[in-house]
Amino acid sequence: MKVKGNTIYTILPGLIVCLGLMLLGIYVADLLGLLLVKLEILPSGNTSPISGIFISILFGIMIRNTIGLHTIFKPGVLFSLKYVLRIGIVFLGIRLSIVDALKLGIWGLPLIIICIASGLLITLYFTKKMGQSERLGTLIATGTGICGITAIMAVSPVIKARENEISYAVANITIFGLVGMLFYPFLANLFFGTDPVKTGLFLGTAIHDTAQVTGAALIFAQMYDLEQVIDVATVTKLTRNLFMIAVIPIVSYFFYKNIDRNTKSQALPKWYKLVPGFIVGFLLLALLRTIGDITVTNSSVAFGFIEIETWEMFHDSLSNIGSTYLLGLAMAGVGLSTDFKMFKGLGFKPFYIGLIVAIAIGIVSVMLISSFGHFIDLTM
Helix, strand or coil: CEECCEEHHHHHHHHHHHHHHHHHHHHHHHHHHHHHHHCCCCCCCCCCCCCHHHHHHHHHHHHHCCCCCCHHHHHHHHHHHHHHHHHHHHHHHHHCCHHHHHCCHHHHHHHHHHHHHHHHHHHHHHHHHCCCCHHHHHHHHHHHHCCCHHHHHHHHHHHCCCHHHHHHHHHHHHHHHHHHHHHHHHHHHHHHCCCHHHHHHHHHHHCCCHHHHHHHHHHHHHHHCCCHHHHHHHHHHHHHHHCHHHHHHHHHHHHHHHHHHHHCCCCCCCHHHHCCHHHHHHHHHHHHHHHHHHHHHHHCEECCCEEHHHHHHHHHHHHHHHHHHHHHHHHHHHHHHCCHHHHCCCCCHHHHHHHHHHHHHHHHHHHHHHHHHHHCCCCC
16 A cells, blocks of 8 residues: 555554554543542543643654654654644544534624634734744644644645744644633633633633633633533634634635735635645535534434434544544644754744734633623523
């Protein structure tokens, strides 16, 4: 068997290493979750708010920058970054039902759209102002505005981002997302008290990554005994994720449009090249989930013949394979590809951009929720 010039035997060693790192990341994340329960930071029975994907990236970075990565492993690591990642993103679509997004109503959806747009525009503005790479700015903007690392990895092949730019953007999102996970529950209580809808909306719009949003919501629920916050934050974040379908082609279009304007060359690809195949797959599975959920609501069986328990087991299993295993495998590859030597020449300005945008989105979110949050009646 061959994959783009590589046989299964050349990619297998790297895939095995990525698999090992992914499993180790899940194991360590679970241990940390048990530690948080033991320290009574989280209530008994809760899942770990620490992402196994994040741990896998950290271990990969440590290996790459200490003992290094032998050339025998590189084809497999590259395969996980290019192909396993795309399949994982497709599988993520089954998590997202448009029915859930509609629960946010006529006030919640515009609020999310404004937060996404603010993140994109502010990032791109400061990228230009600070004279940074437009590719790097586009990666940070997409990761900040939509769904963290997944969005970065989704847009990177479309705009042909370099390895150091991808690694820098991932580091940016990870650092500021973790800071948000730890501190935003306290800020949410300061601004919104124990209002579960406003708090959930804030955590779901102001924090970058899905695992980080869940972690922040768990922390808030434990501190203030308000489980509904987890539901609201999760629906808000998954709705943000759904906008990846539209935002990836849009930011790619403007990226190429800017190149075309600056270089006076025919850089803008055909429109269909701005919509990656895996985003189409993501959309199809989201539609499958939506239709299945609608038919369950109307007739108690999905598609007229699948029992509720079977349907739930199917979409939960597919979602778990995508979000835990396939993306975990790919993110281990991200860590193993992150050589600190890559950052030479990029400097600290991209981190300043990430900090500015993280704070700006938090402010925009607080202002919008304070002004319009009371109109949102999110029944869970």
